Amino acid sequence: MARILTGIQSTGAPHLGNLLGAIRPAIDLAHQDDNESFLFIADMHSLTQIKGGSELRENTYSVAAAWMAFGLDTDRTVFYRQSDVTEVTELAWYLNCFFPYQRLTLAHSFKDKSNRLEDVNSGLFSYPMLMAADILLYDAEYVPVGKDQLQHLEMTRDVASRFNHKMGDTFVVPKELIREDTQLIPGVDGGKMSKSKGNTINVFDDPKVLKKHINKNIITNATPLEDSKEPNGSVVYELYKYVASEADAKSLAAKLRAGGYGWGHAKKDLLEALVDGFAQERDEFNRLMSDRSTLDAELKKGAERARLVAQPVLERVRSKIGF
């Protein structure tokens, strides 16, 4: 049995790209019989950017509701809020004391912003050590991450090895499980869907809002209604393929190629696929968002289970240090 652990950024309700590209595969992995999985919402990392209690709290709730609406089984997976297991900050401090300042200056999370040093807080600077603590606190063996997190994972392995070398074997040195970006879900403008580009589709939106968004913002070319249209490469069709059945996708392609079927019709099909295809998830998301006590109870249950694993590991570290 392998123990896998990963952290989720808490930047608000996940969009279609997150859901199909990251959340669904992560849930599948977490539910595999032989895995024991830990999944947490990294709200302490968010604090490096977000200063405002209600925004932080709401982001955590919408992330938790989205994962649960997509079927995460919170009995099989230890699902918790990072800030509920404060042991992690103690471990982060110890790790900070075993990692060279020089190496931290090379972290992308910091370097990307180092041209505006006045905007960099010390938390952002030592972000990789909090992330290392997230992982090492649970003796995690595998960490599924996107390519952008590889460097952070190397630092985790590095600090674990340094500590083990200096103080004697203490930490499990984790391996990464790279999540290939096989699904490059296009955004409404045709570029990769990402929150920072403002081109997302939020499947949890009210169908009326979705409709407006799709009609207004998905780009199409100006081929007249009666002409034949090439579906491949068009944003509407590329998106449709991700959310409709194979048979429905084929049928839409045929209609577009035949002519007499406009982009407006195709948008309507896409809307329908999004509204109907995610109806159950949307209902569950909304139900959970209006029932904070269930979300709190679920996250609390996860934190209690997480603590049971974290505390003995932290004790091990303390005794090695000499405390």
Ligand code: TRP
């Ligand atoms: N830094 C990760 C990201 O931006 C989130 C994260 C925090 C994480 N702690 C982690 C991922 C521990 C894996 C393991 O996506």
